[in-house]
Every structure is written in C-alpha cells, then in structure tokens.
Amino acid sequence: MTKINEIFKEHGIRLTQQRKEIFKILLNISQPVSANYIHNLLKNKLEKSRLSTVYRNLNTFKDLGIIKEVSSVNNNKKLYELSIGSNHHHHLICTKCGEMEPLDCPLEGYEDELKKKTDYKIIDHSINIYGICPDCINKTQKK
Numbered sequence: 454m455t456k457i458n459e460i461f462k463e464h465g466i467r468l469t470q471q472r473k474e475i476f477k478i479l480l481n482i483s484q485p486v487s488a489n490y491i492h493n494l495l496k497n498k499l500e501k502s503r504l505s506t507v508y509r510n511l512n513t514f515k516d517l518g519i520i521k522e523v524s525s526v527n528n529n530k531k532l533y534e535l536s537i538g539s540n541h542h543h544h545l546i547c548t549k550c551g552e553m554e555p556l557d558c559p560l561e562g563y564e565d566e567l568k569k570k571t572d573y574k575i576i577d578h579s580i581n582i583y584g585i586c587p588d589c590i591n592k593t594q595k596k
C-alpha cells in the first residue's frame with residue numbers, strides 16, 4: 454500500500470476510500486477485470502459506490518500509470534490490471550474463448566541490457582501471446 458500512497462501524494466490527488474478499495478481488489482487478482490466486476494465487489498463494501506465513479510477512478514489510476522487497460526479478445530470489453538509492483542506479468546490468451554493465463558515476465562534482464570545499450574530510460578513493455586487453449590483444442594478435435 455505504501456507505494457500507491459506515495460504516487461497519489463506526489464500528484465496531489467486524494468486517496469479516497471473507494472480508490473483504496475479498487476486498488477486492493479486489483480492487487481488481489483491475477484486476471485484483468487472489468488469495471489463492472491470491480492463495481493460489484495465494491496457494492497458489498499461501500500454502499501454509495503456508483504459505476505460511473507468506478508470508471509472515473511479507473512481513469513485516474515490509468516493516468517497515474519498505476520493500472521493499464523487491456524481489451525478482452527472475445528467481446529472487446531475493456532479490462533483493467535495493475536501495472537506496478539510485483540503484479541507485473543504477461544498474458545497467454547486463447548483466441549477462441551478469450552481465456553487469459555498470467556505469465557511471469559521473462560524480460561527484466563533484457564530491459565537492463567537495453568538500457569545500457571541505448572541509454573533509454575525504459576518505462577514499460579507489454580507482451581501478449583496468443584494461442585488456442587487445451588479446452589478449445591479438445592472441443593475441435595471431438596467434432
């Protein structure tokens with residue numbers, strides 16, 4: 454939690470109760486989630502939380518670089534996941550059913566190398582790997 458406190462302070466933005474709760478939800482989940490999903494969980498904790506506020510807060514998080522938007526393959530819905538801290542990972546995505554598996558990042562050493570080679574300050578990277586999941590392979594084979 455410390456890190457997010459610092460980020461908000463740095464930007465002079467108040468860390469409201471709802472923002473804290475949203476952050477906690479994202480921290481505890483390994484898959485990208487929709488605003489609706491977050492809203493449903495929040496309703497149990499914070500009575501007054503509205504979907505529009507959730508969207509607004511998610512945008513604030515995005516502007517601060519705390520979360521990033523990924524779009525789900527099967528229905529083009531916007532999903533959100535943390536982009537800071539130990540939660541950094543990549544996705545293996547099934548193009549048939551849209552299932553996503555989190556993958557560990559293989560690129561940390563490479564970023565350091567690249568920094569040395571190019572003098573760039575490396576900020577971020579993103580990789581998705583696409584394929585067909587075992588379930589979907591089984592389904593097509595049975596037909």
Ligand SMILES: [Zn+2]
Pocket residue numbers: 547548549550551552585586587588589
């Ligand atoms: Zn699949």
Ligand SMILES: [Zn+2]
Pocket residue numbers: 541542543558559560561578
């Ligand atoms: Zn990575």
